[in-house]
Amino acid sequence: MPNSVDRPSLSRSIEDYLKVIYKLELESGSAQTSAIADALAIAPPSVSGMVKRLADAELVTHVPYRGVELTEAGRRQALRMLRRHRILESYLIGHLGYDWDDVDREAERLEHAVSDDLVERMAVKLGNPTHDPHGAPIPSAAGTIDPTRYLPMTEIEVGHAGRFRMIGDADPERLRFIASLGLRPGAEFRVLDRQPFNGPVTIELDGDRKEVIGFALASSLQCEQLEEPTLP
């Protein structure tokens, strides 16, 4: 089986664009120029230029003034980057003593440099995990990913129990705050109170009453709503 070598190996920039476009499609269904520019902290015209190149390389399709969509090849590459990132995070935490909250920067640097071979070696050392320490699913080497969608904590109904599944965020400060509340992937809680407009959510966790504050925070906590309250 002649490994699919001799693909031109994407530039660091292109890899970042694909990753961001993938995330935007997932979160909001579409990837618009200004959203990409925002996420990459560059000016919108620069995105227009790159989008042209990505479309030429058939990694995205582009409808002018409307936004961009990953092609099959583009999605494959994006998932490959996501796998690298999450395997790297897992390895750095598991084998090199990195903390939950500050591993993202390092993984971000390395994901553009490691070979597929090294990623797979790390995966083996980790026991081929399917989820990273933040609870996020790790795409398989073949490019498939667990499609389960969870709810933001802000949408779980008052009185219901929930299980915290993953944190879709990499900001160290937020991660530290979440960890300080005792929220880890798999943790079960009950929603005691909830303010409208994605306001604070009050939960009971491990017998304690805790307040989860801030729109960006509670809405980035991906949870599953449990049918039967587990804390009656």
Added chain:
Amino acid sequence: MPNSVDRPSLSRSIEDYLKVIYKLELESGSAQTSAIADALAIAPPSVSGMVKRLADAELVTHVPYRGVELTEAGRRQALRMLRRHRILESYLIGHLGYDWDDVDREAERLEHAVSDDLVERMAVKLGNPTHDPHGAPIPSAAGTIDPTRYLPMTEIEVGHAGRFRMIGDADPERLRFIASLGLRPGAEFRVLDRQPFNGPVTIELDGDRKEVIGFALASSLQCEQLEEPTLP
């Protein structure tokens, strides 16, 4: 202690130039434009251009038409790269199952991406080694390096014993050949015969007679000549 952050962090290209210039200075005492171009597999005019930028950044001094010399800052950066490379090689071999002979490519990619923090974490996991698996000395985090110079195997006198110390080469084929002879850093041998002009060297190793062939090969084997023959 405000860590020396906010240095502009050298580009990948610049890091490669500094590494190559360091090696050339070490091997032949001077670093000339064409030698740099050769080592990096780029055209000489490109080197001229980069040398100008390196000189502007005070990483090298440049005497037109004469060559280039690392400044103190340049040498510091070169040693930092060497430390990264050798720690990475050691870690990949020791903890991720890489082989002696094909670890170089991976380390070469990673050395531009890893953070100093990660390098030091790997060094700790390895027990702060002073030499890598090829026998090459690893610069300290402070930027000092074991200055010991060994002899190429081709210069050890017939009848004398020697100790193999390090292989100054990364070519996988050569490394495999050397490994197949049983030559590992620390191995002791006796020179039985030696052809002039860096020709083949015949040695006795572990009781067997072996022939080390090829100029580039035997001369890249750095050895120490033992005063008292150990195999009488």
Added chain:
DNA sequence: AACTAAATTTATGCCAGCCTAAATTAGCCC
């Protein structure tokens, strides 16, 4: 239907790093 605000694209320009071709310099030989 026309006007306006916001998003997007086009037009230009800059820098890093590479290239080739042409000009320059160094080193050597007689």
Added chain:
DNA sequence: GGGCTAATTTAGGCTGGCATAAATTTAGTT
């Protein structure tokens, strides 16, 4: 010291990837 050769530098060009300013399109009023 003149001339040849090899090494080096200058000149000019290209691509990737960013920027700003100006033009264009979309969408939401009214």
